[in-house]
Each structure stands twice: as structure tokens, then as C-alpha cells.
Amino acid sequence: MRHYLKPMSSHRHIGCAHCGALNRVPAERLGDDPVCGRCQAPLLPGEPVELRDDNFDAVAGKSDLPVLVDFWAPWCGPCRMMAPAFAQAAQQLKGRALLVKVDTDANPALAQRFAIRSIPTLVRLDAGREVKRQAGALPAGQIVAMAR
Numbered sequence: 001m002r003h004y005l006k007p008m009s010s011h012r013h014i015g016c017a018h019c020g021a022l023n024r025v026p027a028e029r030l031g032d033d034p035v036c037g038r039c040q041a042p043l044l045p046g047e048p049v050e051l052r053d054d055n056f057d058a059v060a061g062k063s064d065l066p067v068l069v070d071f072w073a074p075w076c077g078p079c080r081m082m083a084p085a086f087a088q089a090a091q092q093l094k095g096r097a098l099l100v101k102v103d104t105d106a107n108p109a110l111a112q113r114f115a116i117r118s119i120p121t122l123v124r125l126d127a128g129r130e131v132k133r134q135a136g137a138l139p140a141g142q143i144v145a146m147a148r
């Protein structure tokens with residue numbers, strides 16, 4: 001007697017940061033610059049995307065890829081210092097993770113929901129659930145490691 005394993009899903013769901021539509025992308029196409037079926041915006045641009053209180057859940061909560069959220073604010077020096085490292089990590093993780101920035105001044109509901117006490121704070125979400133958190137600026141290598 002044999003047991004056949006159910007095949008793993010070969011698709012990933014990715015929420016569009018531009019229009020909020022949930023897209024279904026074949027796993028083998030994740031590295032091919034997939035675009036949103038509704039608005040044609042790039043789904044995995046290889047650079048950080050800005051999310052807000054009103055579209056965070058549609059993207060970060062529903063995407064199957066690991067999501068790394070950088071909680072920051074424009075007046076925060078260490079946040080600005082880390083921005084190039086975060087952008088570099090987004091490039092390295094293109095097609096494998098979604099890197100997201102949330103301005104805590106402009107989006108107080110998210111800052112409160114995640115109980116952000118200092119910035120920058122990085123939060124890793126899997127299927128919308130927090131699995132890791134790190135406060136303070138990090139170099140690109142450590143940001144990449146957090147998404148793996």
C-alpha cells in the first residue's frame with residue numbers, strides 16, 4: 001500500500017500594493033516580474049513598497065510570501081540611514097519576499113496595532129502573522145536573513 005502525498009500548491013497569492021487586488025502567481029514565475037491582473041502594477045518590484053493603514057491587510061495580510069515590514073518615520077535619522085540597506089535587501093530578495101515600508105506618523109493605526117515603541121522596527125509576517133521582530137537599524141545582510 002502506498003500513500004500519495006497531496007501535491008504542494010504551485011501558486012502563490014500576492015496582494016497588489018497599488019490597487020489591493022489579490023493575484024495568483026505560479027511559483028515558477030515569481031522571479032519573472034509578475035504584474036497585477038487588475039492594474040498591471042509590478043507585484044514583486046524588487047524594491048520596498050509603501051503600505052498604509054487602508055491597504056496593509058490586502059497586501060501584507062494576504063500574500064503567501066514572507067513579508068518584512070520596516071516601521072519608520074521621515075524624521076528618524078537611523079531610519080533614513082537604514083533605507084539604502086532595506087532597498088538593497090529588497091533587491092536581493094526579489095521574487096522571494098515582499099519588503100514593505102510603513103510610515104508610523106502617517107499610519108498611526110498600524111503603529112498601534114503592532115505596538116511599535118521605537119523606530120526603526122522590522123517585523124516579519126508569515127500569512128499575516130508576526131513571527132519575528134527586531135528593533136534598531138540593521139545592515140542589508142541581517143535584513144535578508146530575517147526574511148529567510
Ligand SMILES: [Zn+2]
Pocket residue numbers: 016017018019020021036037038039040041
Ligand atoms: Zn493592482
